[in-house]
Amino acid sequence: MLRTALVAFFSAASLQAQDGGQLFSLYCAACHGADGKGATGGQFPPLAGSDWVHGNAARAVEIVLRGLHGEIHVDGRTFNLEMPPQGAVLADDQIAAILTHVRSSWGNKAEPVKSETVKAIRAAGNDRKVPWTAKELLAIHPLPASEPPIANLTSQIYHGTWKDLPDFSQLEATNVEEEHDGLISVTHADRTDEFGLVWQGDLVAPESGTFVFRLDADDAARVMIDGKTVTEVRGTGPMNGSRAKQGKINLTAGPHKIRIEFVEFFGQESIALAWKGPGLPSWRNLADHPIEAAKPSIPIQPSGERAVVYRNFIADTTPRAIGIGFPGGLNLAYSADHLAPELIWSGYFMDGSRHWVDRGQGNQPPAGENVVKLSGTPALPSEARFRGYKLDPSGNPTFMVQIGDQTLQDAWKPGITGGKPGLVRSVTAGNGKNPLEILISDRLPMKQTGDLEFDLGSEIQLHVEQALVESRDGKSFLKLAPGQTAVLTYRWK
Amino acid sequence: MTFLSKSAITCGLILSCASAQQQSDFYTREEIPLPAGEVMELGSIALMPGHKVAVTTRRGDLWICSGAYESDLSKVTWQKFAEGLHEPFGMFWKDGWLYLTQRPEVTRLKDSDGDGRADLFETINSDWGINGNYHEYAFGSDPDKNGDIWAVLCLTGSFTAESPWRGWCVRITPDGQMIPTASGIRSPGGIGFNAEGDVFYTDNQGVWNGSSSLKWLKPGSFQGNPSGNVFYPDAPNMGPRPADPVDKSRILAERKRIPEFVPPAVILPHAKVGHSPTAIVADTTGGKFGPWDKQLYVGEQTKSEVQRVSLEKVNGIYQGAVFHFLSGFQAGIVPMRQADDGTLFVGGTNRGWASSGTKPFTFERVRWNGKTPFEILAMGAKKDGFELTFTEPVDPATAGSPESYSMDAWTYIYQAEYGSPEVDQATPKITSAEVLEGGRKVRLTIEGLVQGHVHHLSAGGVRSAAGGKLWHPEAWYTLNEIPD
Numbered sequence: 001m002l003r004t005a006l007v008a009f010f011s012a013a014s015l016q017a018q019d020g021g022q023l024f025s026l027y028c029a030a031c032h033g034a035d036g037k038g039a040t041g042g043q044f045p046p047l048a049g050s051d052w053v054h055g056n057a058a059r060a061v062e063i064v065l066r067g068l069h070g071e072i073h074v075d076g077r078t079f080n081l082e083m084p085p086q087g088a089v090l091a092d093d094q095i096a097a098i099l100t101h102v103r104s105s106w107g108n109k110a111e112p113v114k115s116e117t118v119k120a121i122r123a124a125g126n127d128r129k130v131p132w133t134a135k136e137l138l139a140i141h142p143l144p145a146s147e148p149p150i151a152n153l154t155s156q157i158y159h160g161t162w163k164d165l166p167d168f169s170q171l172e173a174t175n176v177e178e179e180h181d182g183l184i185s186v187t188h189a190d191r192t193d194e195f196g197l198v199w200q201g202d203l204v205a206p207e208s209g210t211f212v213f214r215l216d217a218d219d220a221a222r223v224m225i226d227g228k229t230v231t232e233v234r235g236t237g238p239m240n241g242s243r244a245k246q247g248k249i250n251l252t253a254g255p256h257k258i259r260i261e262f263v264e265f266f267g268q269e270s271i272a273l274a275w276k277g278p279g280l281p282s283w284r285n286l287a288d289h290p291i292e293a294a295k296p297s298i299p300i301q302p303s304g305e306r307a308v309v310y311r312n313f314i315a316d317t318t319p320r321a322i323g324i325g326f327p328g329g330l331n332l333a334y335s336a337d338h339l340a341p342e343l344i345w346s347g348y349f350m351d352g353s354r355h356w357v358d359r360g361q362g363n364q365p366p367a368g369e370n371v372v373k374l375s376g377t378p379a380l381p382s383e384a385r386f387r388g389y390k391l392d393p394s395g396n397p398t399f400m401v402q403i404g405d406q407t408l409q410d411a412w413k414p415g416i417t418g419g420k421p422g423l424v425r426s427v428t429a430g431n432g433k434n435p436l437e438i439l440i441s442d443r444l445p446m447k448q449t450g451d452l453e454f455d456l457g458s459e460i461q462l463h464v465e466q467a468l469v470e471s472r473d474g475k476s477f478l479k480l481a482p483g484q485t486a487v488l489t490y491r492w493k
Numbered sequence: 494m495t496f497l498s499k500s501a502i503t504c505g506l507i508l509s510c511a512s513a514q515q516q517s518d519f520y521t522r523e524e525i526p527l528p529a530g531e532v533m534e535l536g537s538i539a540l541m542p543g544h545k546v547a548v549t550t551r552r553g554d555l556w557i558c559s560g561a562y563e564s565d566l567s568k569v570t571w572q573k574f575a576e577g578l579h580e581p582f583g584m585f586w587k588d589g590w591l592y593l594t595q596r597p598e599v600t601r602l603k604d605s606d607g608d609g610r611a612d613l614f615e616t617i618n619s620d621w622g623i624n625g626n627y628h629e630y631a632f633g634s635d636p637d638k639n640g641d642i643w644a645v646l647c648l649t650g651s652f653t654a655e656s657p658w659r660g661w662c663v664r665i666t667p668d669g670q671m672i673p674t675a676s677g678i679r680s681p682g683g684i685g686f687n688a689e690g691d692v693f694y695t696d697n698q699g700v701w702n703g704s705s706s707l708k709w710l711k712p713g714s715f716q717g718n719p720s721g722n723v724f725y726p727d728a729p730n731m732g733p734r735p736a737d738p739v740d741k742s743r744i745l746a747e748r749k750r751i752p753e754f755v756p757p758a759v760i761l762p763h764a765k766v767g768h769s770p771t772a773i774v775a776d777t778t779g780g781k782f783g784p785w786d787k788q789l790y791v792g793e794q795t796k797s798e799v800q801r802v803s804l805e806k807v808n809g810i811y812q813g814a815v816f817h818f819l820s821g822f823q824a825g826i827v828p829m830r831q832a833d834d835g836t837l838f839v840g841g842t843n844r845g846w847a848s849s850g851t852k853p854f855t856f857e858r859v860r861w862n863g864k865t866p867f868e869i870l871a872m873g874a875k876k877d878g879f880e881l882t883f884t885e886p887v888d889p890a891t892a893g894s895p896e897s898y899s900m901d902a903w904t905y906i907y908q909a910e911y912g913s914p915e916v917d918q919a920t921p922k923i924t925s926a927e928v929l930e931g932g933r934k935v936r937l938t939i940e941g942l943v944q945g946h947v948h949h950l951s952a953g954g955v956r957s958a959a960g961g962k963l964w965h966p967e968a969w970y971t972l973n974e975i976p977d
Contacts, residue, residue: 085911
């Protein structure tokens, strides 16, 4: 009896003095890591050194209370996971204890969080029923304003057409501005094509040691410290991580001259620059655009002479899409919802880096070129049911559809007609009672150009054997008698 | 004898010999080598004839492993049988076919030309909706006694029902019909049978789930999340749509208002027991994996554990206790499968959902070495307490003393918000502990049991007759019903 009473007493007592570290390991460490660096080697957002947990505690309190959905940039990287809301699970004093722990661990230095603060933020936002997005939250609680990352920053604009960095010392700037926020930005230019920008300022190394700079740009850019080039991105191209460069330099503690040169040829323009090193445990942005780590593509391609299958969410068709990549760079996305080939394209088949990374959110477009959308509505009467597919020894598929008492077989393989590669489709109607009408396209005009030749839209030449085709109301159909096989060849003009 | 006396001396010195029980004393956990260079984030495991084991991956591959039962795992070989599957979470072998529950459909596939690769992929049923949202997962069971496959369909984004039959359990018959079977599902992590053939699934903490739990898919039942109830008009076999639950209520109160509501059989208290329960396996090996005959093993993704559940039926409702069991797996556990020889095959992935095990994916097996740990084998509810069954005789002095035990109890708010704190805390008083059946059982008499509450028992003071401490002294019993 006494023992039981004591246990009860201690449990009650422990509820009042929350142990932030213990609560963190119970509720948070699985994803954020016991060391705050993000679980599984940093595949989840780190809290150690993160701007998100510093400064005004309200930002972190809101995330814990109401969760966070969608992309978030942390420590120079982009994450797209889900932070489940904890407001209905954890009490105010528990959240305060956890965040106090987070803000004072692993090198983090920020004020403790009071239970009353959590209570007030909870009460103020009680009408919010969905998790935050990073963008929404930053509009209310921006990341901590620090000293301008680059002191005494100026920008010089140059007009001209360059596909790579010119010798700016031979050129005359059209304008010079002081940039008091200390962040480089392409918005400092007065135009969006055919220009150069040179920024100069003072960068203060917090301690002596080796510093790393990461640079990415659309188009070319170079970073120089004390007159020495640290890293550069040359030529034209997109800023998507694929051309990002990294360079190291030893610096003594204190100010150093930084110079960044940039040119934009045509089209999109952007620059991203970040640094880290002694005294800067996480990437610190020097540009208004966070730097993206290169997202390596995961090419999915036929192996040898065998076609490859990819079943997942393919952009611009339906969720039950079946992608087939044939040898020779011909590709098909068949919709098992619409029972129709909806996309055909040439070149690379698919990139797995959307669905095979993190939770695999969203639709992945074809990786290749000349994507043609053939149709986007059901190809057969509503009683038709998808019954799967079979693969021949080369991996070529035959899709099977049941329509009442008959089975329709829709076989695809690569082939050559008229000296050009194409996709050869053999459609066979089962031995039913009635003829079948199968949608070929609900959007591409079909025009007869020869004996068995048709133009399907502006890109595709369609060769039809052993069947009738009919166009009406902007749609084209294939007519099949019971037991009949039609052969259609799709090729790019 | 020499060894024993040595241990006794060591124990005497450190005064904690009983805490020495550890997993490797009883179970051997081994990683099964995976095909080199492949990303094997496992979603399902099936046993095939000839000691072959098939696995599917989240990337959509199907591989067949030979040698997974052999003592020398370095000789394991793999053969790629199929690719291009859509995130399968459920697979079994029957009559020459592998049956899969894929995200969009139930499929069966086989190699009809004998070249070692599947060439026939027959869609059995694809009547449920998907809209491109990654959370619209489908977990499928083995066939039941009628040959039906049960599939549980996660809500859209784990919150809403934007595609047909989201939030439902459906049965797919061998002739391809889909039968709506239970509503109220949120975000499943696995589905399986108990030893009697009733179907259970695990559902994750979130909206209308104060904590994760193991739930009984009684046909016709409502499982607690009303989002999918919009589909009742399309399920005439299910009767009229149940009343909507009242927000911020308690499950016990809402059960009285909503007759279709079957409460969670065993709540797996959030954070204390786990974060993400997954696969369900009933031990029907007749004691080849320890004395846990007919109990359930439940995978825990976040903690990379296997937990153990003892179930009973009281007043027609399942309930029971969860115990910590096996740990140390290398990634977050998703599929499990137990072979007739007792071997437990376990697959793991932590892509998108973190886990204590730090590898991105794993395939492991666990075997029992024949030694039985000192554990609470089962916990059963009584009118005025609980009855504990132990795996070996207890020490009558410690086990017979109420001070060797402690108990606290709580429930959760049943609400539309995400999760719940533990609420309505109670401290039931253990007034007596009576040792029965030669020390195999202890009858706890308790004042203040609370219907509907999780009753957390700690039996840290109990010693075995040989003087040992319990390997896992804690149990969490969900008291849906108090027996008469």
